[in-house]
Amino acid sequence: MVAVRSNSEIKKMQKAGSINYQTHKLLSKYIKPGITTKELDNIAYEFIKSKGGIPSFLGYDGFPASICTSINDEVVHGIPSLRKLKKGDIISIDIGVIYQGYHSDSAWTYPVGEIDEKKKLLLEETKNALFAGLSKIKNGAYLGDVSAAIEKHAKKYNLGVIRELVGHGVGKNLHEDPDIPNYGKEHTGIKLRTGMTLAIEPMLTLGKRNIWMLDDDWTIVTQDESPSAHFEHTVLVTDDGYIILTGEI
Ligand code: MG
Numbered sequence: 049m050v051a052v053r054s055n056s057e058i059k060k061m062q063k064a065g066s067i068n069y070q071t072h073k074l075l076s077k078y079i080k081p082g083i084t085t086k087e088l089d090n091i092a093y094e095f096i097k098s099k100g101g102i103p104s105f106l107g108y109d110g111f112p113a114s115i116c117t118s119i120n121d122e123v124v125h126g127i128p129s130l131r132k133l134k135k136g137d138i139i140s141i142d143i144g145v146i147y148q149g150y151h152s153d154s155a156w157t158y159p160v161g162e163i164d165e166k167k168k169l170l171l172e173e174t175k176n177a178l179f180a181g182l183s184k185i186k187n188g189a190y191l192g193d194v195s196a197a198i199e200k201h202a203k204k205y206n207l208g209v210i211r212e213l214v215g216h217g218v219g220k221n222l223h224e225d226p227d228i229p230n231y232g233k234e235h236t237g238i239k240l241r242t243g244m245t246l247a248i249e250p251m252l253t254l255g256k257r258n259i260w261m262l263d264d265d266w267t268i269v270t271q272d273e274s275p276s277a278h279f280e281h282t283v284l285v286t287d288d289g290y291i292i293l294t295g296e297i
């Protein structure tokens with residue numbers, strides 16, 4: 049069952065999304081060679097709390113930090129640590145914020161200093177894959193239309209599409225129905241309805257799509273060690289399109 053939100057719920061999600069966006073903007077200023085991912089985590093924690101929010105990920109299934117920091121071949125769920133960022137790295141930062149009981153979920157991949165052309169293409173086209181998926185969202189559209197658009201965009205640039213990790217409904221809980229794969233067929237799956245709130249999040253690689261988990265039981269990496277990118281927005285389905293909740297208000 050996919051929830052449809054009331055206006056008061058949407059207002060809370062908008063606030064959760066705004067704090068999320070502002071946290072990304074703040075962290076983007078600190079992403080430079082030499083900073084540790086633990087420092088980024090501390091900055092995010094203090095900022096989210098100062099805005100009246102709660103980091104969704106802290107303690108989620110036992111996750112030990114406020115944000116996920118995934119570097120290069122790490123796809124998602126990287127744990128902040130004393131590892132320092134290096135010039136030429138890419139880092140995916142995933143942030144969840146709870147405000148008055150409602151969640152927002154948003155991830156972006158950032159370059160650390162100058163990065164090579166292949167990584168630039170990966171970042172640009174993973175972001176474009178997100179917007180290709182979002183462009184299909186409106187009341188009455190099929191969920192499969194969103195998935196198919198993301199996959200089509202990724203294939204056009206020969207990027208690997210990770211299948212084991214998917215987008216999802218988001219609201220009272222961080223992860224709700226439906227699952228939203230980044231591959232699929234048009235005109236399949238449920239029909240989207242005005243008032244649904246969804247996290248759309250392509251995870252693409254410069255190599256093959258295969259992944260595995262590190263011994264820390266959290267960090268997901270590509271098996272072929274190819275770099276991976278992740279772009280995610282929480283959005284509200286409307287009659288004729290969508291509204292990004294994790295953006296600038
Ligand atoms: Mg996320």
Ligand code: MG
Pocket residue numbers: 153215216247249280
């Ligand atoms: Mg998510």
